[in-house]
Amino acid sequence: MTDTAETGALPVEGVPAARVLDEIRALRAADRPTHGGRLFAYVYDPGVAGLDQLAQAAYAESAHVNGLDPTAFPSLLAMENALVGAAARLLGGGPGTSAPDVVGSVTSGGTESLILAVKAARDARPDLAEPRIVVPVSGHAAFAKAAHYLRVALDPVPVDPVTLRPAVADVAAAIRPETVLVVASAPSYAHGVIDPVAEIAAVAAAAGVRCHVDACFGGWTLPWLRRLGAPVPPFDFAVPGVTSISVDLHKYAYAPKGVSVLLHRDPGLRAPQFFAYADWPGYTMVNPVIASTRSGGPIAAAYATLRHLGEDGYLRLAAVTRDAVAGLADAVRAVDGLRLLAEPESTVVCFTADDPELDLFVLVDELTARGWHTQPQLAYAGLPASVHLTVTAAVAPRVAEFGPALAEAAAAARAAGPVVLPPELLALAGSLTPEALTPDLIAGLAAGLGLGTGPAPDRMAAVNTLLQAAPVRLRERLLVEFVGLLQRPTW
């Protein structure tokens, strides 16, 4: 953006509405396609005609409603309670179940739900000076963020390189007297595998510790897949010892972004999640979640989406998605040198390459060049680099095209050969400490990789190869620096 008069956010004279919208549409043209089943991360598209329009209308109805005070806006409270009830019922709670007293809150997303699950667990144990949480390394990075924000120590548990699940004995061994929460994923985002929730919850319960099931990704698919006959292991409130569950409505409930639900087995478990403050001269404040002022837009849009799709809609979408997953997995199996890292058991297809001539990061770029947007995952702790596909219902009509595209991209990646970075750069990446990174060094690295203040380069294989060569702490620091270069004001 160079022409400030044209694109600045605060022009001297206001711009007519139609032109503003045109400008936004022009900016959006550079984005990855949110609809159409060719983007396998970030977005969840059911491909249902009219659903976007409904959600947008519902969003607009409530955009200016403030969730700060549920007594001032009972419409929002009613919709939140309905969303929590629906999520609880889907996940083994509510009247007539073994968890009749389930309560919950609507949050802005999975990360907020997880931070609040950790906060509730921490604040339930004010006697502990140094609380800790036990999280399999396949658990979402948001747990590390929660630990960091809340000053709780993180005890990671390794996962088996074949099953990609933690051993229950390792989870049990990681629990200490200071442990306030044990985590299981249903499923993990990276690989889409479901942790042994029943066993993990049992060891947590035996130690008197809360157990959170992160079903942010799978909580709105696994129940339907089970109804369709898939062998989904118990992972919800039917499992004794599970004390809280998170499920994101902006993922597989296909609601617009900004809505997740955090459920607790009973009100007592939820209580320490809340924050109240009356020790100031302003309004007495009570916040169930992190934000104080909250737009009603996402909540109304989620409510409209659930009501419109209904159980039959979600069941149908789950069946379509299940078949798409099977088709994509077959496409991977058909390409020499590629291997599924895990047999799909939910809605993720994750594969790796066994052939050193087939560089996965180059393959991802070749797929991008052909209009297919997949997500590369760096090698980590004995696990190989992999490619992640989040599969949604909108992918189904594309499956037949994906196989040939994958084969073609793999052939092109082989022909191009693996990324070769200058040996001195690789040596630097392997040996640098984050503290040794100077602004000059960062600027030089970024320029060398084509990362500047503009959009990211079309080909990211070199960036991914460099990041992969770096130890974890340096990876983090480089990411912060590179994104910091992007986040600069336009004047």
Ligand SMILES: Cc1ncc(COP(=O)(O)O)c(C=O)c1O
């Ligand atoms: C299992 C799991 N937990 C938590 C999150 C974080 O969710 P959000 O990006 O909505 O904060 C994700 C996101 O993909 C996830 O897959």
